[in-house]
Amino acid sequence: MLSEKSTAVVRATLPAIGAAIGDITPVFYRRMFAAHPELLRDLFNRGNQANGTQSRALAGSIAVFATMLLEHPDRRPDAMLARIAHKHAALGITADQYTIVHRHLFDAIAEVLGEAVTPEVAEAWDEVYWLMAGALIAMEARLYAASGLGDGDVWRPWKVVGRTEETAEVATFVLRPADGGPVPPFRPGQYVSVQVALPDGARQIRQYSLSCAPDGDDRRISVKRVGGDPAGEVSNRLHENVREGDVLTVGAPFGDVALDDGDDPVLLASAGIGCTPMVSMLAHLAATGSPRRTTVVHGDRTESSHAFREQTEQLTAKLPDAALHVWYERPEGEWPAERTGLVDLSGVEIPEGVRAYLCGPVPFMRSVRTQLLERGVPASRIHYESFGPDLGLDVG
Structure with a gap:
């Protein structure tokens, strides 16, 4: 005080x-x-x-x-x-x-x-x-x-044991502790920091959501190549230089926006690479056979830019009470063809007592949060993950 x-x-x-x-x-x-x-x-x-x-x-x-x-x-x-x-x-x-x-x-x-x-x-x-x-x-x-760590003692070497090109812009890196130690637990929706050595001697750090369920011996991060001016120096370095067998310096998992353990209905809303924490949450729900009513909402530029499209469809289908809604700004094919443009929840049923998780560009999250508030969802039940500095989604 x-x-x-x-x-x-x-x-x-x-x-x-x-x-x-x-x-x-x-x-x-x-x-x-x-x-x-x-x-x-x-x-x-x-x-x-x-x-x-x-x-x-x-x-x-x-x-x-x-x-x-x-x-x-x-x-x-x-x-x-x-x-x-x-x-x-x-x-x-x-x-x-x-x-x-x-x-x-x-x-x-x-x-x-x-x-x-x-x-x-x-x-x-x-x-x-x-x-x-x-x-x-x-x-x-x-x-x-x-986390069982000394203050600031978060870094360990992790070996890249697999790499998958999800889209032309998104690559997934499968990681395993290089020191042979235990894999730290995490909650679905959390992220890790990755420290990358750059040509000028800097060791820049970026944070990436874990895009897997919190079980097994491996961890997975999915990195979107960042363009623009300046281009993303770490994401481009990872895309261009890191292959299976390489070792990365990776931090312990953290993040305050993680899937709760209750039985309330869940809304997972994402756009673009914001799908990564949602895939982790969805994978956990599917792996545990969760009976929770689950609504999955995603917006993307095109079908080909939509990372984890097929996996999202498969995981949703495994749940007993789940629905998937996808919007493409520029549809390319027939999957799914019913929604074009930006995410609009007016035609999506929002269950009473829903707990919503949002991730994506700030304009997307602000729009979805506003729509949910207008539909009567309390602000306390709307959680969001911001990639990069938090510029205050809750205000303005």
Whole structure:
């Protein structure tokens, strides 16, 4: 809980800080990477730094946390904090790194706002920062402990024992521990981090959903080749250079959006490569013979770009009470031919008490979430996985 003195200061300065946060975060990253170039080289996603999404995500999380402290002092934005904590644990973040962030963030605030940052203002926002950082550090410590890991000790060598080209843009890599150790358990919908050595000496990290059921001795990730400018340096490196027999550095599984163990009806909604965690959930439901009513919804550009199309159809058919609905923006064939364009749930039955899981581009998830809310599904029962920095699906 924020102290009474700091509450008054934060309330008075939040509009100014909020208005300037878009200027503060680039300065923060510039200062931090100048002092610690290894963080940009080996930890932070250089693509997200280049396009600004990481800065916007940081700004949004700080604003949400400060606003919650003011409007609901007895509550915390636990959903947001859990999402961040899982991302941090997957990267092996440790408590000492919060001190580095603090120093350069507050130097950036002082640089941008100048004399407006009085000692009183700095002290109040320092309290906000450490309340948020303390909550995250505690969450991350619990995640490491629950996984049987030391803080930040998430990395192991995994051997590629198989590779499959799912589509022209998506390749699946089958992984097995290279050290002969046990395969860590995971919950359907979770992801792992993969650290890849690049030609310039950087070891960039990306996170990929596990696209298999959580049993067996192997794990599977499915990687979409990212084009554009800049092109995805890690995804393209994996596609072009990694073959059976190679060894990858892979982290322990994490992720706060995982299939629950209840018996409520389930909606699995995805678009594009967002199908990967949904395939894992669907495979688990099929493997366990789940009687849960299951609705599978997917949107894609074309039939040929739809990864796991046949597997999704087969897994859905194995369930006693399941339905599959697919939309193609540009249909190529006859499977299935009844839906063209973007995903529209108006003709899909949404069972009462459904728990929905969404994954795909942000516009898709925002559209589906809005449709579900309009159909009476409570926001608390709609879960989403965001590939990359979380830009705040729940707002706006």
